Amino acid sequence: MLQLADLVVRLPDGRHAVDGVSLALEAGRCLVLLGESGCGKSLTALSLLRLLPEGVTIAGGQARLAEQDLFSLPERQMRGWRGGRLAMVFQEPMSSLNPVLTIAAQIEEALVAHGSSQTVASLLADVDLQPQHAQSYPFQLSGGQRQRALIAMMLAGEPEILIADEPTTALDVTVQAQILRLLRDLQAKRRMALLLITHDLGIAREMADTVAVLYAGQVVEEAPASALFACAARHPYTRALMQVTPSLGRRGQPLSSLPGSVPLAGAWPRGCRFAPRCGQVQPRCRELAPPLEHGVRCLFPLDQAVASPPSIAAQPLADATSAQGTPLLQVEDLCVHYPIRRGLWQRTADWVRAVDGVSLHLNRGETLALVGESGCGKSSLARALLRLQPQATVRGRIRLHGEEVLNLRGADLHAFRSRAQIVFQDPFSSLNPRMRVGDILEEGLQALRPEMGPGARRQQIERMLNRVGLDASAMPRYPHAFSGGQRQRLAIARALCVEPQLLILDEPTSALDVSVQAQVLALLRALQDEHGLAYLFITHNLPLVGYFADRVVVMQGGKIVEAGATEIVMAAPQHPYTQALLASAPG
Amino acid sequence: MMGIQPTLLISDAVLFLLLAAVGAYVWRSRRSERARATWRGVFAARMGRWSAWVMVFFVSVGVFDSLHFRVAVETPAGQAQQYSGEVLSVLDTVLTPLRTASEKTYSAPLAATLLVKESVTLADGSVARLAPAIAHVHPLGTDKVGQDVLYLALKSVRTGLLIGTLTTLVMLPLACALGIAAGYFGGRVDDAIQYLYTTLNSIPGVLLIAAAVLVVDVQIDAHGEWFNSAAARADLRLLALCAILGLTGWTGLARLLRAETLKLRELDYIQAARAFGVSHGRILARHVLPNVAHLVIITVVLDFSGLVLAEVVLSYVGAGVDPATPSFGNMINAARLELAREPVVWWPLATAFAFLFTLVLAANLFADAVRAAFDPRGAG
Numbered sequence: 001m002l003q004l005a006d007l008v009v010r011l012p013d014g015r016h017a018v019d020g021v022s023l024a025l026e027a028g029r030c031l032v033l034l035g036e037s038g039c040g041k042s043l044t045a046l047s048l049l050r051l052l053p054e055g056v057t058i059a060g061g062q063a064r065l066a067e068q069d070l071f072s073l074p075e076r077q078m079r080g081w082r083g084g085r086l087a088m089v090f091q092e093p094m095s096s097l098n099p100v101l102t103i104a105a106q107i108e109e110a111l112v113a114h115g116s117s118q119t120v121a122s123l124l125a126d127v128d129l130q131p132q133h134a135q136s137y138p139f140q141l142s143g144g145q146r147q148r149a150l151i152a153m154m155l156a157g158e159p160e161i162l163i164a165d166e167p168t169t170a171l172d173v174t175v176q177a178q179i180l181r182l183l184r185d186l187q188a189k190r191r192m193a194l195l196l197i198t199h200d201l202g203i204a205r206e207m208a209d210t211v212a213v214l215y216a217g218q219v220v221e222e223a224p225a226s227a228l229f230a231c232a233a234r235h236p237y238t239r240a241l242m243q244v245t246p247s248l249g250r251r252g253q254p255l256s257s258l259p260g261s262v263p264l265a266g267a268w269p270r271g272c273r274f275a276p277r278c279g280q281v282q283p284r285c286r287e288l289a290p291p292l293e294h295g296v297r298c299l300f301p302l303d304q305a306v307a308s309p310p311s312i313a314a315q316p317l318a319d320a321t322s323a324q325g326t327p328l329l330q331v332e333d334l335c336v337h338y339p340i341r342r343g344l345w346q347r348t349a350d351w352v353r354a355v356d357g358v359s360l361h362l363n364r365g366e367t368l369a370l371v372g373e374s375g376c377g378k379s380s381l382a383r384a385l386l387r388l389q390p391q392a393t394v395r396g397r398i399r400l401h402g403e404e405v406l407n408l409r410g411a412d413l414h415a416f417r418s419r420a421q422i423v424f425q426d427p428f429s430s431l432n433p434r435m436r437v438g439d440i441l442e443e444g445l446q447a448l449r450p451e452m453g454p455g456a457r458r459q460q461i462e463r464m465l466n467r468v469g470l471d472a473s474a475m476p477r478y479p480h481a482f483s484g485g486q487r488q489r490l491a492i493a494r495a496l497c498v499e500p501q502l503l504i505l506d507e508p509t510s511a512l513d514v515s516v517q518a519q520v521l522a523l524l525r526a527l528q529d530e531h532g533l534a535y536l537f538i539t540h541n542l543p544l545v546g547y548f549a550d551r552v553v554v555m556q557g558g559k560i561v562e563a564g565a566t567e568i569v570m571a572a573p574q575h576p577y578t579q580a581l582l583a584s585a586p587g
Numbered sequence: 588m589m590g591i592q593p594t595l596l597i598s599d600a601v602l603f604l605l606l607a608a609v610g611a612y613v614w615r616s617r618r619s620e621r622a623r624a625t626w627r628g629v630f631a632a633r634m635g636r637w638s639a640w641v642m643v644f645f646v647s648v649g650v651f652d653s654l655h656f657r658v659a660v661e662t663p664a665g666q667a668q669q670y671s672g673e674v675l676s677v678l679d680t681v682l683t684p685l686r687t688a689s690e691k692t693y694s695a696p697l698a699a700t701l702l703v704k705e706s707v708t709l710a711d712g713s714v715a716r717l718a719p720a721i722a723h724v725h726p727l728g729t730d731k732v733g734q735d736v737l738y739l740a741l742k743s744v745r746t747g748l749l750i751g752t753l754t755t756l757v758m759l760p761l762a763c764a765l766g767i768a769a770g771y772f773g774g775r776v777d778d779a780i781q782y783l784y785t786t787l788n789s790i791p792g793v794l795l796i797a798a799a800v801l802v803v804d805v806q807i808d809a810h811g812e813w814f815n816s817a818a819a820r821a822d823l824r825l826l827a828l829c830a831i832l833g834l835t836g837w838t839g840l841a842r843l844l845r846a847e848t849l850k851l852r853e854l855d856y857i858q859a860a861r862a863f864g865v866s867h868g869r870i871l872a873r874h875v876l877p878n879v880a881h882l883v884i885i886t887v888v889l890d891f892s893g894l895v896l897a898e899v900v901l902s903y904v905g906a907g908v909d910p911a912t913p914s915f916g917n918m919i920n921a922a923r924l925e926l927a928r929e930p931v932v933w934w935p936l937a938t939a940f941a942f943l944f945t946l947v948l949a950a951n952l953f954a955d956a957v958r959a960a961f962d963p964r965g966a967g
Contacts, residue, residue, distance in 0.1 A: 346778075386862050391773075417864040430855035434877040434963055440856075443873070444863040476621075478963035494859065 015266025248546030635956030757833025770848025
């Protein structure tokens with residue numbers, strides 16, 4: 001139905017971000033555009049709607065929809081086609097809706113714009129929203145409901161093609177599963193073509209009829225989903241992507257490593273663009289740019305022979321788990337309550353019970369995963385463990401190494417800080433953009449090891465930088481000069497500088513590409529073996545838990561609903577909530 | 588032998604202290620490779636270089652105008668040497684031809700005659716009305732009492748710079764300390780500071796300042812013995828004005844900083860610093876302040892022009908600098924009547940406007956170059 005041929009997108013400085021992408025969309029079918037960040041998948045989608053950011057232009061190619069080239073259509077006519085024949089659902093449902101208009105008003109606006117005969121009520125019913133939601137404002141809806149409202153708006157013009165750019169990235173797993181199901185149902189019912197953009201292999205496997213894998217601005221492999229996922233991929237990149245994705249089945253084995261990261265737009269190597277990271281690279285790959293033949297852009301495609309996925313039954317991880325004796329960290333009946341203040345005198349009117357009676361323990365050298373959806377209190381718990389909750393009332397007992405953490409004051413609290421550290425989710429906001437890397441790493445040492453001289457501090461910093469795979473040349477640079485994965489390494493090095501025993505990892509890989517995630521996980525595993533670190537691993541990613549954690553606790557509404565050894569909880573969940581979580585995980 | 592006696596007004600002392608501080612900073616950053624590289628970045632940009640030269644010109648005019656002295660007057664033998672009551676500056680000496688070349692009244696730029704006609708008795712006894720020839724050429728004309736407008740404008744530079752910098756000096760620590768403290772600590776501290784600036788803001792600014800200036804005026808008038816010259820008196824009034832403008836003008840910047848700090852406080856790198864047990868003072872100095880510095884620079888430079896304009900408004904209500912002090916405010920204030928004349932006397936206003944425009948534009952461009960050079964994202 002829609003034929004995109006040889007699309008070239010040029011950035012303001014003349015570099016090409018998308019370099020000859022061809023795709024075909026068919027009615028009633030779903031094409032998944034799969035790729036890591038920076039490979040040009042969002043720009044491809046925006047080009048189809050001709051909504052590229054300022055200065056970014058379409059430098060070549062054609063997009064034929066009903067014998068008409070979209071790229072040569074006058075802007076006035078294109079405006080009618082946007083939403084009318086092609087519609088797009090964006091990643092962030094909050095910023096895509098106008099906060100001061102009701103849902104009904106916004107859907108009505110779209111209906112009027114396209115002169116549609118549908119009604120607000122029928123559209124809301126189509127996306128499974130209650131009729132009373134029509135009069136709600138966006139802030140009154142949950143993230144999933146907002147995304148539904150947005151989809152209803154997009155359906156107003158009865159589009160033939162629906163483009164969804166990471167539509168569920170901002171949502172919890174259970175909501176994600178519902179939205180994906182909704183998209184699939186709508187597509188079948190309305191015979192739409194769906195172009196779904198994602199970085200998540202699980203989503204691709206669940207949704208796609210056809211998968212196009214994008215790398216460095218080019219399609220490197222295109223294949224029917226069934227063939228791709230059943231018989232293994234033929235392009236080394238696709239194969240590597242599948243192998244670096246953690247899962248319960250890969251437990252205990254190292255994830256095959258995909259070194260480096262996606263090259264920047266325009267800084268592509270000569271010859272095959274994947275050659276520098278490829279495990280099967282041959283001398284010719286560095287000379288000759290391979291064409292896309294039989295759906296693979298590789299000079300030496302892999303056999304399509306059925307790869308035997310290592311389906312070894314999940315086993316308990318090595319020795320560390322069985323470490324006996326008193327646990328390093330013991331939490332008993334912990335409550336973290338935030339006061340809600342009202343009125344002129346800010347009297348406490350009520351409490352938000354973010355964490356409500358949680359008990360857990362963590363041994364030396366062990367990884368405990370804390371799983372739950374947003375708002376379940378897992379981050380509040382992490383901050384309370386580190387005594388970073390000045391506004392909240394924290395009750396219960398926290399014992400680290402036999403010490404009552406909640407009673408620590410002054411010098412004792414200071415000493416505690418070097419024993420427990422944290423790595424945050426977003427490596428962009430966790431490093432001060434105005435401090436040099438050397439100063440960032442030195443800060444903790446200055447505060448917690450005042451007895452160390454400048455020379456000793458420098459030595460320690462260099463040692464840690466080397467340990468996380470960077471070197472001393474990083475010290476005079478600012479954080480913005482590093483990629484997301486490198487920044488997360490810096491954040492880990494910063495925490496390790498003060499030699500903690502407990503490291504709290506607050507979704508440390510959720511902002512990273514899957515290949516970089518594998519590198520960071522390998523680093524964390526190696527550091528744990530070396531130093532006997534105990535990890536409290538906070539995440540919502542269940543396959544990751546299955547791969548990485550020894551034990552798991554599942555939190556819901558501030559309480560622990562299930563706890564146990566990972567392989568047992570993942571294989572036979574007892575609590576309905578855990579079962580729902582596991583059922584929702586894509587893939 | 589005519590001697591001179593150096594005279595140090597209070598504002599001179601403050602200005603020189605400020606220069607010494609800048610000098611000390613330059614001396615320190617010359618020894619650090621990083622700081623040198625950053626400042627090289629400022630001057631490498633064409634805009635940065637040009638605006639810096641313009642600023643250097645204005646500042647040197649201001650500095651030369653701050654080297655004050657009094658000339659000795661002839662004293663009968665046997666008595667202690669006495670000095671003239673008039674305080675001059677080095678700039679005055681340099682500009683002596685302009686300073687002393689005065690006319691009777693208005694004359695247009697480069698005109699050969701005065702603007703107004705006079706009845707003149709001619710040689711044959713008849714009386715004619717004609718504009719008398721003027722004694723000197725004035726590139727920018729003369730004002731009502733015949734003073735050279737270029738000279739006035741150059742003398743106004745010092746007043747403008749002083750009001751801009753001294754007020755900022757009073758305002759900046761207040762705004763930074765209170766704004767950041769309110770945002771970072773929150774709770775009762777935030778409440779107290781918010782009440783304070785809401786109260787200050789709820790009084791109309793000009794009236795508050797005018798009232799405060801009048802109070803100071805009364806004190807100055809009651810203590811004539813404090814001053815040994817009219818210049819010292821005018822100087823104290825200028826300083827008082829700066830202090831009052833500073834004490835009332837910090838609220839806008841403080842509110843901006845509070846909002847920005849509220850946002851920064853929740854960022855992970857501040858949480859990480861707290862997890863390291865870094866003290867509040869160090870967090871504020873190393874994590875918060877550098878990340879709001881861009882706001883401070885932009886606001887201060889924009890406020891600079893606002894302050895000079897505030898001086899104009901205050902002169903209008905009679906609460907500005909001393910009427911005898913040359914200032915852009917006094918020049919613009921006089922233009923009210925001049926623009927109503929026929930023919931229109933436009934040049935004092937135009938001169939004041941051109942000088943102000945150049946000064947403020949140069950300050951803006953220079954600040955922008957500094958901000959860009961200190962932004963780590965700009966440097967590779």
